[in-house]
Amino acid sequence: MSNYEAVIGLEVHVELKTKTKLFCGCSTEFGKEPNTQVCAVCLGLPGSPSGVLNKKVVELAVKAGLALNCEIGTHTWFDRKNYYYPDLPKGFQISQVFRPIASKGYLDIEVNGQSKRINITRAHIEEDPGKLAHAGGSITAAHYSCVDYNRSGMPLIEIVSEPELRSGEEAKAYLEKLKAILEYTGVSDVKMEQGSLRCDANVSIRPVGTTALGTRTEIKNMNSFRAVQRAIEYEIQRQMDAVEDGERIIQETRGWDENKGITVSMRNKENPDYRCFIEHEATAIELTQEWIQEVGATIPELPDDRQKRLVLEHGLPEYDAGVITSSLALAELFDETLARHPDAKTISNWIMGELLRLLNARNMDISESKITAAGLASLLKLIEKGSISNKMGKEVFEVMFEKGQTPEQIVKEKGLSQISDEGQLAQIIDEVITNNPKSVEDYQAGKKQAIGFLVGQVMKATKGQANPGVVNTLLREKMSK
Ligand SMILES: [Zn+2]
Numbered sequence: 086m087s088n089y090e091a092v093i094g095l096e097v098h099v100e101l102k103t104k105t106k107l108f109c110g111c112s113t114e115f116g117k118e119p120n121t122q123v124c125a126v127c128l129g130l131p132g133s134p135s136g137v138l139n140k141k142v143v144e145l146a147v148k149a150g151l152a153l154n155c156e157i158g159t160h161t162w163f164d165r166k167n168y169y170y171p172d173l174p175k176g177f178q179i180s181q182v183f184r185p186i187a188s189k190g191y192l193d194i195e196v197n198g199q200s201k202r203i204n205i206t207r208a209h210i211e212e213d214p215g216k217l218a219h220a221g222g223s224i225t226a227a228h229y230s231c232v233d234y235n236r237s238g239m240p241l242i243e244i245v246s247e248p249e250l251r252s253g254e255e256a257k258a259y260l261e262k263l264k265a266i267l268e269y270t271g272v273s274d275v276k277m278e279q280g281s282l283r284c285d286a287n288v289s290i291r292p293v294g295t296t297a298l299g300t301r302t303e304i305k306n307m308n309s310f311r312a313v314q315r316a317i318e319y320e321i322q323r324q325m326d327a328v329e330d331g332e333r334i335i336q337e338t339r340g341w342d343e344n345k346g347i348t349v350s351m352r353n354k355e356n357p358d359y360r361c362f363i364e365h366e367a368t369a370i371e372l373t374q375e376w377i378q379e380v381g382a383t384i385p386e387l388p389d390d391r392q393k394r395l396v397l398e399h400g401l402p403e404y405d406a407g408v409i410t411s412s413l414a415l416a417e418l419f420d421e422t423l424a425r426h427p428d429a430k431t432i433s434n435w436i437m438g439e440l441l442r443l444l445n446a447r448n449m450d451i452s453e454s455k456i457t458a459a460g461l462a463s464l465l466k467l468i469e470k471g472s473i474s475n476k477m478g479k480e481v482f483e484v485m486f487e488k489g490q491t492p493e494q495i496v497k498e499k500g501l502s503q504i505s506d507e508g509q510l511a512q513i514i515d516e517v518i519t520n521n522p523k524s525v526e527d528y529q530a531g532k533k534q535a536i537g538f539l540v541g542q543v544m545k546a547t548k549g550q551a552n553p554g555v556v557n558t559l560l561r562e563k564m565s566k
Contacts (some may be wrong), residue, residue: 089292089325090290090293091321092299092482094246094247095245096243096244097283099149099241099243100281103142115279117235128237129174129175151384152380152384155188158372161184175216179364180360181211186208187332189205190204192263204246205245208243210240214405216235217229218233219542267325285305285559287304288301288326300335305341319347384398389538399429401429403520424458431463435464439483455486456482456485464482471503504551507559515563518563518564
């Protein structure tokens with residue numbers, strides 16, 4: 086099967102973080118009662134005005150375009166994409182079909198230690214349709230569907246990649262990088278679970294060594310980056326098996342079924358014809374180079390630069406720096422903790438080890454954790470001073486993660502303090518030596534591993550609170566006499 090290679094392009098829809106919609110003053114707030122954030126403009130009622138373009142949308146789209154290394158169009162406009170669907174009351178979607186606001190950009194991904202540049206064809210502004218809820222879950226099983234127009238007219242940018250991705254893993258890496266860039270830039274919440282980032286994948290295969298594109302299918306309904314990767318991997322294999330069996334791949338839309346782990350045919354899409362035409366004059370967007378530069382100046386340090394800085398200035402390994410800068414929240418937690426406790430590698434170990442472990446285990450987003458930079462820095466100080474052991478530290482961290490108490494509070498409540506005081510330990514060690522003459526004899530006869538048992542006895546006597554390093558040193562001293 087390795088005679089074939091996969092050709093994958095992604096279309097990513099990102100809701101822009103504005104207070105109001107693209108052409109009207111309706112709120113864009115997520116999670117409100119259905120159909121409470123609508124007006125004549127975004128419902129497209131007959132005779133309603135076309136509305137006024139939200140300038141903030143243009144600013145955020147330009148910002149995203151620049152962060153993605155795109156050329157920005159100084160003279161662009163909107164077009165009508167005509168089609169009928171219940172979530173689109175006007176019968177057409179306002180989009181930028183003929184001239185996108187941003188084009189010819191790129192971003193760099195890293196997969197298996199290999200860097201690869203993925204070109205971005207275009208990023209254009211468009212309005213979101215409404216949202217259908219199918220009673221009974223799926224569109225095929227439902228007896229009826231409900232429509233919510235709160236989302237209708239919300240501003241989006243659609244970011245289209247060149248078909249340069251070759252695997253599900255590359256697609257996931259592309260999405261992670263894209264998400265991080267948009268998050269750093271502040272143009273979107275990029276929350277896949279709330280629908281502010283949605284992704285469709287175009288997948289085809291072709292014999293290795295050829296350049297012509299095969300017939301592609303478009304995969305929809307993927308609710309996480311992991312799902313995108315799995316859906317693409319499944320679809321590549323499905324197409325390869327079909328071709329192997331002498332079948333023809335048909336151009337169609339396929340939905341990802343998360344539970345079954347398969348893609349299923351949704352609708353045939355041999356010849357989509359949206360009958361696009363230019364929207365009237367009033368929607369032209371004229372930008373000056375000066376204004377574009379002003380917007381560009383507001384772009385903060387982006388993930389790639391931040392990763393380099395963590396390597397060069399703080400000596401973090403590339404890998405650590407890559408993981409930490411993959412999310413703005415992690416990167417900020419790192420920087421803010423570092424300002425309080427200048428030990429970069431230890432901080433990175435705790436973030437990558439304990440924090441990510443707990444987030445993964447509980448399937449939580451970093452925004453839901455109660456870990457703060459101040460809390461993490463205090464915890465690392467307690468461990469460094471020897472007030473608590475590293476092992477106790479992990480226990481404390483878990484409580485901080487869930488309840489948000491300070492490490493000092495948790496240590497006090499749980500009675501977790503570590504005994505490092507030699508005077509306090511000396512008496513217990515003396516008792517352990519007196520009560521275990523055989524082990525002492527073994528140790529003095531050269532069986533150095535016998536000390537492990539004795540350390541264990543001291544730990545037991547102190548209910549695990551003795552500092553094992555101090556115990557070890559004291560035991561050696563006393564037994565060498
Ligand atoms: Zn409205």
